[in-house]
Amino acid sequence: GAGVSQTPSNKVTEKGKYVELRCDPISGHTALYWYRQSLGQGPEFLIYFQGTGAADDSGLPNDRFFAVRPEGSVSTLKIQRTERGDSAVYLCASSPDRDQPQHFGDGTRLSIL
């Protein structure tokens, strides 16, 4: 079946702009996660959704980052006033429930010029 889908695969924008990154999880998966992978590093946790609600947003670096999952399926990660340090690969994962293995999408490579 279809895996986790992330769009766009690449996004290049200028410093200060607003960006939205989309994640379409595996159908039926109630848990959804966002991670950020900087160059040469492992992924770092950003936020976890159980259904429509953000159960843990402790990994969001600051208030420029926000994520929603209004209908409990697709999620959007939103970054305001982008900075060059936001450049990274943003990975989305989903799992049937929170204690099940996570399945990752191919990520969105975000470059801030």
Place this chain on the structure above:
Amino acid sequence: AQSVTQLGSHVSVSEGALVLLRCNYSSSVPPYLFWYVQYPNQGLQLLLKYTSAATLVKGINGFEAEFKKSETSFHLTKPSAHMSDAAEYFCAVVGGSGGSNYKLTFGKGTLLTVNP
């Protein structure tokens, strides 16, 4: 907080040689442990997982890992490397002392190159 250490950011082996990628975790309470593989410009693919059943875990593509509580280790091995195994490998933990049961904590990764 949980931490994961992967010894060796880069491992190079010859085709047909043994692959050994090292992973140590910090928790005094055994967590769940995972190995993921990442090919260029792709997401993470689960290779195998340890969830407190058998300590020797077999995964996909001929990989296996052994959980050793006394050494807080979960090293990944494959008897004979193939060219197609060239990729970056990440060890990750969830749970254990100081960890949630959903937030994956990753090591920094080990890049495996396979020489013909």
